[in-house]
Amino acid sequence: MKAERWRFGVAAIVVAFLAAPGISAQTAPKENVEISADEAKVPAEAKAAYEQAMKAVGENNVDAAISEFTRALGLYPQYLRALDDLGALYMKLDRLDDAISTFTQAVSINPRHYAARLNLGVAYNRQGKHAEAIQVLDKLLKERPSLANARVQFAEALLASRQTDAAAEQLRLALADEGLENSARANAHLSLGFLLNREERYSAAVKELEKAIEINPEVPRAHMYLGAALLNLKKMAEAEAALLKAYELGGSGVAGAQLSLGQLYYQQQKYNLAQRAFEQYLKDSPNATNATQVKAVIEKIKAAKKQK
Numbered sequence: 001m002k003a004e005r006w007r008f009g010v011a012a013i014v015v016a017f018l019a020a021p022g023i024s025a026q027t028a029p030k031e032n033v034e035i036s037a038d039e040a041k042v043p044a045e046a047k048a049a050y051e052q053a054m055k056a057v058g059e060n061n062v063d064a065a066i067s068e069f070t071r072a073l074g075l076y077p078q079y080l081r082a083l084d085d086l087g088a089l090y091m092k093l094d095r096l097d098d099a100i101s102t103f104t105q106a107v108s109i110n111p112r113h114y115a116a117r118l119n120l121g122v123a124y125n126r127q128g129k130h131a132e133a134i135q136v137l138d139k140l141l142k143e144r145p146s147l148a149n150a151r152v153q154f155a156e157a158l159l160a161s162r163q164t165d166a167a168a169e170q171l172r173l174a175l176a177d178e179g180l181e182n183s184a185r186a187n188a189h190l191s192l193g194f195l196l197n198r199e200e201r202y203s204a205a206v207k208e209l210e211k212a213i214e215i216n217p218e219v220p221r222a223h224m225y226l227g228a229a230l231l232n233l234k235k236m237a238e239a240e241a242a243l244l245k246a247y248e249l250g251g252s253g254v255a256g257a258q259l260s261l262g263q264l265y266y267q268q269q270k271y272n273l274a275q276r277a278f279e280q281y282l283k284d285s286p287n288a289t290n291a292t293q294v295k296a297v298i299e300k301i302k303a304a305k306k307q308k
Contacts, residue, residue: 038080038110046075050082057089065089078109080116087119096127114140118150125156133157148177152184155191168195186215190222197229205229220250224257231264239264255284259294266301275301 042050053068069086073079083106090099100123106116117140124133137154141147151174158167171192174180180188189212196205209226212219227242243264246257262277278298282291 038078042076042079046072046079046082049075050079050085053082054085057085062089062093077105080106080110080113083109084115084119087116087123091119091123091126094126096123099123100127114144114147118147118153121150121153121157125153125160128160130157130160134161146177148174148180149184151177152180152188152191155188159191159195164195164198168192171195182215186212186219186222189215190219190225193222193225193229197225197232200232202229202232206233218249220246220254220257222246223249224254224260227257228260231260236264236268252284255281255288258284262294262297266297271301271305275305 049068049072053065053072056062056065056068066086066089069082069089072082073086076082083102087099087102087106090096090102100120103116103120103123106113107120110116117136121133121137121140124130124136133153134157137150137157140150141154144150151170155167155170155174158164158170171188174188175185175192189208193205193208193212196202196208206226206229209222209229212222213226216222223242223246227239227246230236230239230242233239240261243257243261246254247261250257258277258281262274262281265271265274265277275298278294278301282288282294282298285291288294
């Protein structure tokens with residue numbers, strides 16, 4: 001059987017994995033808010049509790065840290081620094097409801113506390129509440145358009161809400177800011193590369209994704225999206241290397257890398273490798289919306305192998 005007879009079936013599933021990339025949370029720029037005036041009002045006992053909380057954080061004693069932060073806030077509920085650090089701890093623990101509540105409290109105390117507002121947007125994004133993130137971050141950027149980190153988070157929310165043109169604009173504005181932190185810059189390049197892949201502008205996507213990888217080479221999705229772009233450019237060896245690296249770094253979390261590897265090997269008529277890649281994809285992502293289609297392709301591969 002010639003490969004051309006069922007090429008369409010494989011081609012139809014190649015980009016099914018391209019969901020919105022998971023962008024890591026950004027830290028708020030240090031210059032966002034001045035809380036030194038607040039410090040002068042904090043009672044000594046509350047400061048002592050805060051110091052004990054930070055010591056517990058350093059010792060990775062989470063329960064003690066939360067207890068001491070809570071004690072500090074009980075003594076002085078307007079303690080912005082304690083709210084910031086408690087919210088950050090909740091974020092680290094993936095206790096997103098608690099983080100949102102904590103950052104919301106900080107914003108209610110001081111609406112100009114830009115760090116808390118940015119972190120609130122980050123928490124909403126991580127929780128998948130992108131409409132809420134858009135509301136928070138849009139208002140923040142209208143007041144403080146210089147917050148490039150916030151633009152990256154705003155773009156994530158817009159991208160998840162399928163507002164792709166607006167997301168691309170925010171990413172380009174963020175990348176044009178020389179003060180953008182490296183972690184945020186890597187995320188911006190990653191998201192822009194993802195969008196360019198979606199638009200089938202593969203050469204441009206490669207440039208953005210290579211920049212993301214140069215800054216942070218340990219992000220599996222950057223390698224996966226790069227591999228997909230290179231595959232569409234018919235740069236097979238480079239695509240294979242990128243996709244294998246993606247899976248090495250991310251395993252089942254980037255199941256789409258195996259999907260693209262399956263197509264790559266199929267195009268090269270390496271049917272054993274193609275079958276193995278597609279089967280690994282189904283193992284990693286058994287509830288994939290294209291699972292039935294992938295299974296059908298595997299059966300066609302088996303039939304082709306028998307006729308060789």
